[in-house]
Amino acid sequence: MKKLTSFLLGSVLLLGAVGCGDNAKTSADAPNSVEQPAEVPSVEQVQDAQEDAQSEVRREQLNSDIRAREERNNAFNDGAAENRDSDDIASEVRSKLEANLPASQLVVEAENATIKVSGTVPTQEQLDRVEPLALEIKGVESVDNQAVVAPAQPEEDNDNTQN
Numbered sequence: 001m002k003k004l005t006s007f008l009l010g011s012v013l014l015l016g017a018v019g020c021g022d023n024a025k026t027s028a029d030a031p032n033s034v035e036q037p038a039e040v041p042s043v044e045q046v047q048d049a050q051e052d053a054q055s056e057v058r059r060e061q062l063n064s065d066i067r068a069r070e071e072r073n074n075a076f077n078d079g080a081a082e083n084r085d086s087d088d089i090a091s092e093v094r095s096k097l098e099a100n101l102p103a104s105q106l107v108v109e110a111e112n113a114t115i116k117v118s119g120t121v122p123t124q125e126q127l128d129r130v131e132p133l134a135l136e137i138k139g140v141e142s143v144d145n146q147a148v149v150a151p152a153q154p155e156e157d158n159d160n161t162q163n
């Protein structure tokens with residue numbers, strides 16, 4: 001029975017590690033890596049992302065994710081800011097940015113205590129908030145903000161362009 005329990009627990013942990021291997025993104029339309037160039041989102045993409053980010057259910061999910069990672073850090077790292085897992089830091093920063101910068105399309109990577117953020121935000125005000133928000137997360141010492149301001153562009157009407 002102990003072997004079966006260990007096997008099942010190991011399988012769940014392995015599945016979780018594989019599932020968490022992706023970069024932390026604030027929306028499905030965000031770039032896949034910080035090296036990928038940012039694209040200007042359509043108005044529809046921005047509206048969908050903003051509605052999702054501003055929903056009460058999503059805010060609760062994001063805050064729950066941040067709390068769970070903080071509790072894990074407190075349990076396994078004695079609450080220390082140093083030596084935190086980079087994936088946990090990236091996920092917390094992503095959650096923080098997603099909750100506070102609606103309509104952003106950002107990707108977050110963490111290496112040690114440095115966060116690298118790229119993608120797009122709709123306004124200069126949101127761009128200016130990226131670094132302070134990221135620095136609120138325990139363990140973040142510096143932020144390389146490569147995000148750009150890209151107001152949403154309306155999609156072209158295909159019927160009018162063919163006439």
